[in-house]
Amino acid sequence: MGNGERQRLFLERNPGYYQRLHAKRRAATKARAAAMAAQREFVSVFVAQLCKAPLMLPAPVETIVIPGVNAIPTRREEIRARIDSR
Numbered sequence: 001m002g003n004g005e006r007q008r009l010f011l012e013r014n015p016g017y018y019q020r021l022h023a024k025r026r027a028a029t030k031a032r033a034a035a036m037a038a039q040r041e042f043v044s045v046f047v048a049q050l051c052k053a054p055l056m057l058p059a060p061v062e063t064i065v066i067p068g069v070n071a072i073p074t075r076r077e078e079i080r081a082r083i084d085s086r
Contacts, residue, residue, distance in 0.1 A: 011017070
């Protein structure tokens with residue numbers, strides 16, 4: 001018995017086998033595509049919500065003023081200017 005005859009006999013015993021096989025493959029492919037689309041939609045909604053949320057940044061910096069310490073020059077130019085002005 002040759003391969004062609006074996007395949008012909010198989011198809012006679014199992015009508016519609018390949019149609020069912022291909023239908024299962026198509027269904028699995030469509031399910032994967034639907035899952036990917038749902039995931040893509042979820043990610044886009046999640047990112048949109050993140051963009052709408054206000055940023056939780058730290059409070060603005062307030063300069064601390066200490067009378068004795070703030071009088072000390074911190075920059076080299078200020079120190080040179082004070083020395084030169086004497």
